[in-house]
Structure formats: structure tokens, C-alpha cells
Amino acid sequence: MRTVRVGTRNSPLAMKQTEIIIELLKAVHGEFQIDIVPMVTTGDRLLSVSLSKIGGKGLFINEVENALVAEEIDFAVHSLKDMPAVMAEGLTLAALPKRGKPTDCLIFRRVQSISELPANARIGTSSLRRDFQMRHLKTGIQVESIRGNVGTRLKKMEEQKLDAIVLASAGLDRLDWFEQSEYAYQELLVEECIPAVGQGALAVECRAKDQEMIDFLKVIDDQENRKLVTEERAFLRVLNGNCELPVGAYARKIAIGYQMFGFLGDKTQQHSVQKSLIVDEITGAGRKLGEELLKELGDSE
DSSP states (O other): OOEEEEEESHHHHHHHHHHHHHHHHHHHHHHEEEEEEOOOHHHHOTTTSSSSGTTTTTTTHHHHHHHHHHHHHHHHEEGGGGGGGOTTEEEEEEOOOOOOOOOEEESSSSSSSGGGTTTTOOOEESSSSHHHHHHHTTOOOOOOEEEHHHHHHHHHHHHTTSSSEEHHHHHHHTTTTHHHHEEEEEOOOOTTSSSOOTOOOOOEEEEOHHHHHHHGGGGGHHHHHHHHHHHHHHHHHHOOOOOSSEEEEEEETTTTTTEEEEEEEEETTSSSEEEEEEEOOOTTTTHHHHHHHHHHHHHHH
């Protein structure tokens, strides 16, 4: 096997996620030569601007995908939630390994739980989806936009004296934050805050024509995870989802079949709809749920 070049964002979490993928591959293939190529993306550079104002999804992967197309790297590791619903031409998701935690997590500056948050509590997040759902989770919450990696956001929470911030549980878990942090936190139920499409899942991407690399990577693919997130991404395609609309979806296996949750808000952040459905077979559920929510949101406006 040739020396393999893997591209990733140059952030502590992205580097950790890349190391996780490398270890999964080594567990199957044994030792191999690997070069990690870290990159700074548009989303990493423009930290003072809301994602919804600078182009939405794709901002954290465009530079990495361009390197793939240019054959400067052999594969890339992304957070699946950062990827648009439609794949870039010539690229493919060769592996979707077993999913991490899909949920969101509230981290508190002074209190211990949501119930202890004061009236007019100020919560930091850069996500319209989280913004919308936080304000419906507890009356009086004020949401302020903050961006950056985990350390940056915690620092901003202290500097701006925010009452809490919201981050993805999977990232905190991969960074071993839960074991090390002195902050109180509360992981939200899916029913309380429907996750972003693909949240908690890692995506291993390569060129569609590179069969050798596809074969090398597909050994770490998790078929059940692929089936579930495929429906979440189908939901996203129906809604033409990006960061300009609050959108969330999550599919999971349950004892009697499958359950899928969907959330959709409007651009004015005045109206939202959410629902879940239980099906015997998950295939087709994403499109069905997306179409139902689109209709319901239109009827509610």
C-alpha cells in the first residue's frame, strides 16, 4: 500500500477524529504509512460571522474537498453534519463508521441544570437549529451567536458572562471533555433538541474513481449507521437544507422497527414544526418526513 495522505481541518477536534479513523483502519489493515494534511477552511477563518450569513454548509469542507479533487490527498475525514445533502461531483462517502453520540449538550457557567437557569438566561450557539429549539425549551432564553472550537467557546462563555453554551456531545466525548471538565453539563434528549442531520457521525470521503482507496476504507463502514444517516440526508435534500434554515433530523433503531425525528423552522424564526414517525423499515422515511414537515410549516404560516 502506498503512503496514504489524509486531509482534515486543522482543529483539535478534527485532528482527533482523523486519528480515530486512522486507528480503526490500522485495526483492520495493520500498520501503514500515513501523512496527515491539516487545512484551514473558510468556516475556520471567519469566526466572527454567523454561518447562515456566509454560505451555510460546506464552509468546513470545501478546501479539503478541493484537495481531494486535485489529488493532493487520498481521502478526507469530516463531521457528517458539516456536509451538504448533495455530494460534490466525483467524490464518494467510502465509509461511515459507527456513530458517536448524536445529542446536543448544554454546558453551564454557574448553575447545574436547565431548571436552574435564571429568567432571561443568555445561551451561546452559532446554530439556528439550536437557537430555535433552546428558546422553545425554556421560556425567556436569549440566544447569542458564538463560534470557534470547544476551548474558544468556553473562553467566550466566561468573557461574555453567558449562562450556558450548547455543543455537540460527540465532539466533547471524543476530546475526553466529560472526564476532565469542571463545568456542570446536561446532555439533551433527542426529543428536547432534535440533532443536526448526521450529528455524531464521521464521514470518510475519497474520489469515486479511486477503487483501491474505496476498498481500503470501506472495511470500517457501519451498514446500520449508513442506512440511518442516509435517511437523515434524504430528509435534508427534500428541504434543500443548509444553515439558512433551522433543520434537524435523527433516525434510530428501536425494538419495534425504526424511529425518525424531524425539525424544521422558518426564516423568520417565528414558526417551527417537528414530529416523529415509527416505521417497520427506515428506507424512504427521510423523504416522507421531510415532505410532511414542509407541508405542515406552510400550513402554519
